[in-house]
Every structure is written in C-alpha cells, then in structure tokens.
Amino acid sequence: MSCALPTFDGMKTCILSIAFGLTLLATGCTKEKEVAPSNTTTTPSLNNGAVTFRLDMVATTVNASASLTTSEMVVNGSATTTSGSTTNVKGLRITVPNPSTAGTIRNGSIQYTFNGASWTSSAGTTIINITEINSATRRVSGTFSGQLTPTAGGATGNKTLTDGRFSNVAY
Numbered sequence: 001m002s003c004a005l006p007t008f009d010g011m012k013t014c015i016l017s018i019a020f021g022l023t024l025l026a027t028g029c030t031k032e033k034e035v036a037p038s039n040t041t042t043t044p045s046l047n048n049g050a051v052t053f054r055l056d057m058v059a060t061t062v063n064a065s066a067s068l069t070t071s072e073m074v075v076n077g078s079a080t081t082t083s084g085s086t087t088n089v090k091g092l093r094i095t096v097p098n099p100s101t102a103g104t105i106r107n108g109s110i111q112y113t114f115n116g117a118s119w120t121s122s123a124g125t126t127i128i129n130i131t132e133i134n135s136a137t138r139r140v141s142g143t144f145s146g147q148l149t150p151t152a153g154g155a156t157g158n159k160t161l162t163d164g165r166f167s168n169v170a171y
Contacts, residue, residue: 049139049169051077051092054162055112062092066140066171068133073099073140075166090114094128094144094166102130102142110146110161117155119148126161139168 051064062077077092096108108128110121126146133140144164150156 049141049167051075051094051164051166051169053092053144053164055159057160057162059163060090062090064166064169066166066169068099068140068171070098070100072097073130073133073171075140075142075169077166088115096128096130099130099133102132104129108144110144110148110164111151112148112159112161113153114155115153117153118151119155119159120151121146121148121161138171140171141165141167141169 049064049066050061052059052061054060060079062079064075064077066073066075068074073096075092075094079090081088081090091111091113093111093113094108095110096105099105105128106124106126108126110126110128112119125148126144128142128144130140130142132142142165144161144166146161146164148159148161150158
C-alpha cells in the first residue's frame with residue numbers, strides 16, 4: 001500500500017494503517033516474564049558463600065558454611081529440591097587436615113550424600129586447592145575435584161566430581 005495522499009479517504013486509511021502498525025509494534029515487542037516451573041523449588045540461599053561442582057557432569061550449587069580450627073577445615077554444602085511430591089536432599093562435605101595456609105591439599109576428603117546414600121573419596125583420589133583463607137573477614141575459597149566411591153545408604157556406582165569451587169564461604 002502506498003501512502004500517496006491524493007484524497008481525504010486515502011489519508012484517513014493511511015493514518016489508520018500507521019496507527020494500527022504502531023499499536024502492534026508496541027504490544028508485540030514486550031518481553032515475556034520468565035517464570036520458574038511452579039512444581040520445582042530449590043534452596044540454596046547463598047548468604048554464606050557458595051559451593052558449586054559437577055557430579056557426573058551435572059552442575060550443582062549448594063548453600064555453604066565452613067568451620068576452621070588449627071587441626072581441620074570443613075566446608076559443608078547442602079540443598080533441598082522439590083519436584084512435584086518428591087523432595088531430594090543433597091550434601092557435600094570437604095575436609096582438610098591442618099589447614100595453615102592456602103595451597104594444594106592431597107590428603108583431604110570429600111563426601112557427597114543424596115537422600116541418605118553416601119559416596120566418599122579414597123586417599124589420593126581428590127585434589128583440594130585452598131586459594132584463600134581470609135582471617136580478617138573469616139572467609140575461605142578454593143577448588144576441588146575427585147573420584148567418589150559408594151559407602152553407605154544404598155549408594156551404587158562411582159561418582160566423578162569436577163569443576164568444584166567454594167567461594168567466599170563464611171567460617
């Protein structure tokens with residue numbers, strides 16, 4: 001359609017067409033809200049820092065806390081997820097003996113739990129790298145990876161833990 005306006009009716013049609021087009025443009029270009037599925041909720045509230053990792057290539061983030069003494073550092077992570085009527089509880093515990101400074105630890109241990117089943121690292125199968133222990137802010141950060149074997153609660157099959165990171169976790 002051309003908007004050459006030789007007559008009043010042609011001008012009226014052109015103006016109405018432009019107004020209609022602008023209305024479509026204004027209402028058609030709004031962004032839809034992203035809404036999480038109503039049957040799935042996840043808790044971690046990452047106020048004390050976060051623990052993230054891949055377990056058998058599945059990315060996971062859990063709420064974190066830590067404790068630090070002269071003989072041991074423990075970083076705990078946990079999360080509860082609900083999908084429909086199913087509630088799942090998962091946890092991760094990283095233990096480092098004698099954590100005096102940042103550095104690579106090869107004699108630490110990692111335990112993963114899921115709904116009561118438990119997998120634990122064996123000696124020499126994990127690498128935990130403490131990147132920072134900040135005594136002023138009482139926060140700890142680091143990375144970890146390892147192989148976990150089933151140990152309790154009906155756990156089966158080995159688990160591979162990669163891309164592990166705990167960031168700015170309060171102790």
